[in-house]
Amino acid sequence: xxxxxxxxxxxxxxxxxxxxxxxxxxxxxxxxxxxxxxxxxxxxxxxxxxxxxxxxxxxxxxxxxxxxxxxxxxxxxxxxxxxxxxxxxxxxxxxxxxxxxxxxxxxxxxxxxxxxxxxxxxxxxxxxxxxxxxxxxxxxxxxxxxxxxxxxxxxxxxxxxxxxxxxxxxxxxxxxxxxxxxxxxxxxxxxxxxxxxxxxxxxxxxxxxxxxxxxxxxxxxxxxxxxxxxxxxxxxxxxxxxxxxxxxxxxxxxxxxxxxxxxxxxxxxxxxxxxxxxxxxxxxxxxxxxxxxxxxxxxxxxxxxxxxxxxxxxxxxxxxxxxxxxxxxxxxxxxxxxxxxxxxxxxxxxxxxxxxxxxxxxxxxxxxxxxxxxxxxxxxxxxxxxxxxxxxxxxxxxxxxxxxxxxxxxxxxxxxxxxxxxxxxxxxxxxxxxxxxxxxxxxxxxxxxxxxxxxxxxxxxxxxxxxxxxxxxxxxxxxxxxxxxxxxxxxxxxxxxxxxxxxxxxxxxxxxxxxxxxxxxxxxxxxxxxxxxxxxxxxxxxxxxxxxxxxxxxxxxxxxxxxxxxxxxxxxxxxxxxxxxxxxxxxxxxxxxxxxxxxxxxxxxxxxxxxxxxxxxxxxxxxxxxxxxxxxxxxxxxxxxxxxxxxxxxxxxxxxxxxxxxxxxxxxxxxxxxxxxxxxxxxxxxxxxxxxxxxxxxxxxxxxxxxxxxxxxxxxxxxxxxxxxxxxx
Numbered sequence: 001x002x003x004x005x006x007x008x009x010x011x012x013x014x015x016x017x018x019x020x021x022x023x024x025x026x027x028x029x030x031x032x033x034x035x036x037x038x039x040x041x042x043x044x045x046x047x048x049x050x051x052x053x054x055x056x057x058x059x060x061x062x063x064x065x066x067x068x069x070x071x072x073x074x075x076x077x078x079x080x081x082x083x084x085x086x087x088x089x090x091x092x093x094x095x096x097x098x099x100x101x102x103x104x105x106x107x108x109x110x111x112x113x114x115x116x117x118x119x120x121x122x123x124x125x126x127x128x129x130x131x132x133x134x135x136x137x138x139x140x141x142x143x144x145x146x147x148x149x150x151x152x153x154x155x156x157x158x159x160x161x162x163x164x165x166x167x168x169x170x171x172x173x174x175x176x177x178x179x180x181x182x183x184x185x186x187x188x189x190x191x192x193x194x195x196x197x198x199x200x201x202x203x204x205x206x207x208x209x210x211x212x213x214x215x216x217x218x219x220x221x222x223x224x225x226x227x228x229x230x231x232x233x234x235x236x237x238x239x240x241x242x243x244x245x246x247x248x249x250x251x252x253x254x255x256x257x258x259x260x261x262x263x264x265x266x267x268x269x270x271x272x273x274x275x276x277x278x279x280x281x282x283x284x285x286x287x288x289x290x291x292x293x294x295x296x297x298x299x300x301x302x303x304x305x306x307x308x309x310x311x312x313x314x315x316x317x318x319x320x321x322x323x324x325x326x327x328x329x330x331x332x333x334x335x336x337x338x339x340x341x342x343x344x345x346x347x348x349x350x351x352x353x354x355x356x357x358x359x360x361x362x363x364x365x366x367x368x369x370x371x372x373x374x375x376x377x378x379x380x381x382x383x384x385x386x387x388x389x390x391x392x393x394x395x396x397x398x399x400x401x402x403x404x405x406x407x408x409x410x411x412x413x414x415x416x417x418x419x420x421x422x423x424x425x426x427x428x429x430x431x432x433x434x435x436x437x438x439x440x441x442x443x444x445x446x447x448x449x450x451x452x453x454x455x456x457x458x459x460x461x462x463x464x465x466x467x468x469x470x471x472x473x474x475x476x477x478x479x480x481x482x483x484x485x486x487x488x489x490x491x492x493x494x495x496x497x498x499x500x501x502x503x504x505x506x507x508x509x510x511x512x513x514x515x516x517x518x519x520x521x522x523x524x525x526x527x528x529x530x531x532x533x534x535x536x537x538x539x540x541x542x543x544x545x546x547x548x549x550x551x552x553x554x555x556x557x558x559x560x561x562x563x564x565x566x567x568x569x570x571x572x573x574x575x576x577x578x579x580x581x582x583x584x585x586x587x588x589x590x591x592x593x594x595x596x597x598x599x600x601x602x603x604x605x606x607x608x609x610x611x612x613x614x615x616x617x618x619x620x621x622x623x624x625x626x627x628x629x630x631x632x633x634x635x636x637x638x639x640x641x642x643x644x645x646x647x648x649x650x651x652x653x654x655x656x657x658x659x660x661x662x663x664x665x666x667x668x669x670x671x672x673x674x675x676x677x678x679x680x681x682x683x684x685x686x687x688x689x690x691x692x693x694x695x696x697x698x699x700x701x702x703x704x705x706x707x708x709x710x711x712x713x714x715x716x717x718x719x720x721x722x723x724x725x726x727x728x729x
Contacts, residue, residue: 022047025065026172027075028055031389033201037074044068062257066264069175069250070242073200073235076179079161079172087169090123090132096169097136097162101144105173105254108147110157112137115174118164133162157252177249184244185230185302193224194332194368198390199231200241205386205397206330206366209235215364216280217327221318221355223284226295226310228330233282233308237275240268244302276307281327285313315351319359326362335370335393343468343506346377346491353378356402365400372396373483377491381405416488419452420496426716427497433712441530441539443551443713444497447471452489457551458497459539461530465503466493467541472508505541529610533558535585536610537578538603548576548603552714552721553644556684559709560642561586563680567639570594572625572671577604579642580618581611588640590617594625626658629670637676643668647687660685665693672700672729681727684709688719701728 029037034051041049044067046060055075060068069078082105085096106112114137116130123129134151137160142148149158159174181197194202204210208218218236220228234241243265250256286292292312299308320327333348334341349369356365357380369375370393375382378398386397426444434442445456453471458464468490473482494501524542531537532554539548557579560569564586571580574593577600584591591613595601601622608618621628625645645667650657660667664685671681682705696702702725709724 022059022061023065024057024059024081025068025175026052026055026057026079026081027068027072028077028079029075030054030195030198030201032387033074033198036201036204037072040072040074041068044071062255063260063264065175066250066261069180069248070240070264070268072180073231073241074197074204075176076181076197077161077174077176078180080175081170081172083169083171085169086167087164088122088167090129093123093129093162093164093169094132094136097133097171098140100140100171102137102141102149103145103254106141106149106158106252107254108141108145108149110252111150111152112158112160113151113153113156114160114162116162116164119166122164122167129162129164133160155247159249173249173253175248175250175253177247177251180242182245183234183241183302184246186225186227186298187301194227194390196227196231196241198388199227199332200235202332202366202368202388202397203228203232203235203330205388206328206399207364208232208328208330214280215328216325217320218280218282219318219320219327219329220284220331221286221313221315221329221352222331222333223286223295223310224288224291224332226284226298226308228332229282229284229295229308229310230298230302230304232330233279233304234302236282237272237279237307239272239275243268243272279307282308284308284310285315285318286310287312287314315348315355318355320363326364327360329356329360329363329365330368331366332368333374342371343490343504344501345371345374346487346489347494347501347504349374349377350379350491353380356380356400360402363402365402367398367400368395369398370395373487376484377487414488415451415485416492419449419489420492422448423456423493423496430713438533439554439713441532441549441551442711446714446716448716451485454486454489456493457547459528459530459541459547461528461539463503464497464499465528465541466497466499466505467547468493468504468506470506470508507545532578533561533582535561535578535581537581537607538576538610546575549578550575552711553579553684553709554711556642556644556682556709556724557582559705560640560682564588564640568592568637568676570638570641570671570674572629572641572643573645574600574604575644576600577607577620579644580604581607581613583640583642584608584613584618585611590619592619592621592636592638594621594623594628596622596624598622626663626667626670629667629674633670633673636674637679638674639676639679641671641675641679641681642684643671643681644684647685647690660687661690664690665696668696668727669699672727675729677729679729682724683727684722684724686722690723692723692725696727702726 027037027041031054034056038049038051038056041056041058046058046064046068048059050057065078083100087093087096114130114133116126116133118126138148159177161172161174163170181195183196218232223229284295289312292310295310299305299310333352368388375396375398380400382398382400384399388395388397423445430442440460443457445454447453453473455469457467459467470486490506494504526542527538527540529536530539537549541547560579561582564583567588569583569588569591571577571593574580574595577593580591580593593604601620605620645658645660647660648658668683675681705724705726706720710721714721
C-alpha cells in the first residue's frame, strides 16, 4: 500500500542499525500524569517531547529509548512507532498490516502478540479485529520469507500495538513488553494496591527529593504492601525502576542492541550502589500483620532490606524519628471499596488528621483519597490539590504544610457537638433501665435532631457493635450539606460510644419495595450471638438491610414467651424466627415457622438450634404466608399466632402483591380461622399511618396493645414505630 509510512534504517540488513536513527515513540501513562511524564522524559534528554492524551510523544536514538524504558518511573509502556496508514474497516486494516515488512522487526519462528484499541466501535468487536491483524502479520511474513511467526499471549518475543482513531491506524512495537509499573519486586498486594508508577507520581507531586532542602525522613503510616516506601527509596537512592525487570519487549526485536542495553544496566547498577549509601530514613507502618509481611517481602525483593524499615504499628503508635529533622509523610488510606467499610473511614480520617497535627509539626504531608469528601475530616487546610486517576477511580491528592496556618490553633464549637451531646445524654438516661431490664441491644438515637436523621442501635455481646442507618433526606435538603453532617457524625461515633471504628456498620434506610427488601448488602457472613430475655439469637449487621432482629418488637417477643406455655405456636412472615425461639423457650409444645425467604428460614433454624430446639415438634415451611393460610383452612389449629407482615411486598415468588393496608383484614380473618377456640392472634404492623379495618371489631375481640409493646428506647421515635393488637375470637 502506497500510503503506509514505516520507520527503519537504511537498506534491509540482517539487523537494522536503528541506533543511528531518530525514532518516533509514544510513552503511555495513567490519565492526569502526562505532564509529569513529559517532565521526566525531558530530563532524560529525549527530543521533541509533546504531551498527548494518556501519554507523551517523543523521539530519540536507541540509547535514549532504552533509557526511557529503564528510568521512567511514571510511564506504563514505551511504544516504537513503525507505521501509519488510513483505514475505515477491517479489510483495509488487514491490508495495511500485511503490507508492512515484518522481517525488519522479528525473525521467522519468533512469537508475537497483538494489542488492539479503537476509539468507539468503528470496526466492531476488538477480539475479532485482533484475530484479523494476527492473520495479516502471519500471511505477510510468510509471503516474504517462507516462514511464519507464532502467536503467544504470554511474554511473546514481540508485542505489537495497533491503535485506530478516526480512520487513522498507528502500528507500534511495545518495547516494554508488559507494563512498566511491574518493577519486579511486588508479587502480591493487599486490597486495591496502588500501582508502582502511580505511587512514584504521587511522590513527585508531594515534592519528594525535589526540594532545595531534601526531606530527612519519609513516613507512610498506612503502608499496606509497602509500595510508597519502596518507590520513595528507589527515587532517593537513584535506583532505576526497571533495573530488576527480567522481561522486556525489545529483547526479541531484531533492532535490539544488547551492548548498548548492557552499558546502560551497568551504569544503573553503579548509580544504585552509590545511591544506597546516601539514602535518607524511610519508614512504613501498618496495623495489619498480613500487610506488614507482604511489605517486608517486597522490600527484600527490591533489594532494600536494611534500608527501608517496615513495622507493625497502629496509627496512634506511629511518630517521626526523633533528631532527624522535618520530613515528608505520604499516605494512601483505605478506600472503603467493600460495602460496609465506608462507615469506618470517617473516624480513620479524623484520627489521621489528629495524628498528623500532633506528631508531624513542621513536616509536609500528602494524603491520597478516593473519597474526596473525607478530606474535610482531617480538619486541615490543604495548600495544594491534584486530581489523580487510579485505574477507574478518581482520587484527590491533598498537600499540607503542618503549621498553625494549616491546622488552626483554637477548637471551635462544631454543629456535630450538639449531636454528640444528645447521644451521650440518651446513653445516660437509658443506663438504669438497661441494667434493670438486662437489655444488651437497644436504640440509643432515633433522628432526635432533624439535622442528623440517623437511627443508631447498639448491640452488645462479646464486644460492642454499632449499627447506623441514615433516613434518606428529603429533596429540599442540600445533598452536600447532608453528606458532610453524616460524615462528621460517623467520625465522632466510635469515640462517643467507646467502640472500635471497625465495629461500626452503616446503611441508608429508605422504602424497600419488591425484591430489594430481600437483597443482600454484602457477603461477609459476620454472624454473632446476642442474648434477649434468656434467649440466644444470631445477628448480622453487615449483609442485609435489617440485622435479623427487630429491636422495637422486644416486648412483643417477651409477651409471646410469657404466654406460650403448653401452646401450639404459629409464626407467619417469620423473618429470622426470633419470635419462634421465644415461644419455644416459653414452653410451646410445638411451633410452625412460615417465611418465603430460604435465607431467613435457614436463619430461623439456626436460631432454634442455638437454643437446643431441634426436634420434629418444630416445623419450618417455606411458603407465601397468604397462600399458605388459604390452603391450610380446616387442617390445623393453633393456640397462639404471631402475624407481623411487611407493609408491602411483591416478591417474585409470591402470587400477586401484599399491601398491608389493603389486605390486612382478609389476612387477619384467614389467620383467625386457624385459631383454637380460646386462641390468641398477636397482630403487628410497622406502617406508620396504618388504620385497622373497623369491621374487624364487629367480628372479633380486639385490644390495642401498641402502647404497652413499645420499649422505652423507641419512645422517642418520630411517630409510632409499630402498631400491635391482641385479637381473640
